[in-house]
Amino acid sequence: MSRRSGKTPIGHPPITPKPAPALARKAVRGAPGIIARGRGTPRHAPARPGTPRRASAEARTSRPREPAPAPPNRPEGPCMTFQPVESYTRVRLSDVVSDQIKSLISAGKLLPGQKLPTERELAAQLNVSRPSLREALVRLEADGFIGSVGRGGFVVSDITAPVVSSPLADLLLQNPEASHDVLELRHGLETISTAYAAERATPGDLAKIKEAFDTLAGHSLKHEPGRLAEVDANFHLAIADATHNVALIHVMHGIHGLLQESMHKSHRLVNHADAMERALLEQHTEIYEAIAAKDPERARAAAERHLRYVRALYEQAA
Numbered sequence: 001m002s003r004r005s006g007k008t009p010i011g012h013p014p015i016t017p018k019p020a021p022a023l024a025r026k027a028v029r030g031a032p033g034i035i036a037r038g039r040g041t042p043r044h045a046p047a048r049p050g051t052p053r054r055a056s057a058e059a060r061t062s063r064p065r066e067p068a069p070a071p072p073n074r075p076e077g078p079c080m081t082f083q084p085v086e087s088y089t090r091v092r093l094s095d096v097v098s099d100q101i102k103s104l105i106s107a108g109k110l111l112p113g114q115k116l117p118t119e120r121e122l123a124a125q126l127n128v129s130r131p132s133l134r135e136a137l138v139r140l141e142a143d144g145f146i147g148s149v150g151r152g153g154f155v156v157s158d159i160t161a162p163v164v165s166s167p168l169a170d171l172l173l174q175n176p177e178a179s180h181d182v183l184e185l186r187h188g189l190e191t192i193s194t195a196y197a198a199e200r201a202t203p204g205d206l207a208k209i210k211e212a213f214d215t216l217a218g219h220s221l222k223h224e225p226g227r228l229a230e231v232d233a234n235f236h237l238a239i240a241d242a243t244h245n246v247a248l249i250h251v252m253h254g255i256h257g258l259l260q261e262s263m264h265k266s267h268r269l270v271n272h273a274d275a276m277e278r279a280l281l282e283q284h285t286e287i288y289e290a291i292a293a294k295d296p297e298r299a300r301a302a303a304e305r306h307l308r309y310v311r312a313l314y315e316q317a318a
Helices: 057-062 093-106 119-126 130-142 161-174 176-200 203-219 225-241 246-254 256-270 274-292 296-317
Strands: 146-149 153-156
Touching: 093 130, 119 130, 130 146, 130 153, 176 203, 176 225, 176 246, 176 256, 176 274, 176 296, 203 225, 203 274, 225 246, 225 256, 225 274, 246 256, 256 274, 256 296, 274 296
Parallel strands: none
Antiparallel strands: 146 153
């Protein structure tokens, strides 16, 4: 169309002007809150209806944390007394672990000869890393509180054994007459152990004593003095464990070698006489039944009768 005449040239359609393209609603990079919708747009655009606004960084950081869920109950070890260890800034975890194990030994909750849980189980119960646990176990072994058995296993040591049993065992070898002194020692320890066990034994203690007694009864007529002395000593150690007297328990376990040697001599003096072995078995039966009946006086009397009989065997052989 000619600007002057305002007429459209022949053969050409009318030209319609196109609208300008709209600006994209895109946030300008590097300018938070500014939207390219033209000048005058507010810095923070209002939220759409129904859309929750995000909390500010200050509000998010000041929000109180929810308490962590309680850890699941872990299977407990044989003694069922280990407690999770807390971290301290100025105390090494290995020191805390070793102190806890020593406390359990001194309290009589870990007995001589008792096996500790595996390294993996113990680390889980104590809630410590295995390197920290290993460091504690190495120190306890070096100090004589535990001993290694098998592949990576540990048992509670007889703390008094190196101090008490070894020198007295040497004394017995040099002077056979000292065996009478050991018998007097047995009289004092075994009578009081039997009475305390009858008074304090738990159902678990009674089950262990019965197991040891059944083993002793099963070997009484097999004419094996060495094996019989071993199971005889184990029966009396099970009784000592039932006293729950830590000092008495460790002393009895510490002189285990002396007890076994003394009992070995007693069974040798019987010289395969079935009548005498039956008499010894009857005496042990009286001791066990008195403990099971929770009768301390009866248990003490049964132990005294048994040791008087053993003393008579010694005197006959002298």
